Amino acid sequence: MPADADQMRxxxxxxxxxxxDGKTISQYRGAIEARVPEREQRGSRTLYRVRAVIEALNEIRRGPGVAVDPEQDRRKRSSGRTTGTE
Incomplete structure (x- = not known):
């Protein structure tokens, strides 16, 4: 956990x-917003408590390369990689 984990960013x-990369986190925006009640709206920007987002990501992400919903994501399923031609 970063030292400044209680900051809003x-x-x-x-x-x-x-x-x-920003997409690593922003792709989970909907799930983060559902789990992180501590957020501030400043104009068009939404600020989140760093600690809460990291904790939410740890709950959401099951590991590298594993889809949140394997039925909707053809990249990798529990039985192995797909060819993308299904």
Whole structure:
């Protein structure tokens, strides 16, 4: 957990803090908003508590390359990779 985990930041700011691409976090925006009640609206920006987003991501993400909903995602299923021609 980062030292400044109680700060409020945008999802992009949290991604930069963690050293990952912004899409790594923003793709889970809907799930994060459902799990993180601590957020502030500042104009067009939404700020989230860093600690809460990290905890939500740990609940949401099952590991690298595993789809949240394998039935809707053809990239990887529990039985192995698909060819994309299904």
């Amino acid at each position: 945008t999802l992009g700011g949290i991604a930069r803090l963690l050293g990952v």
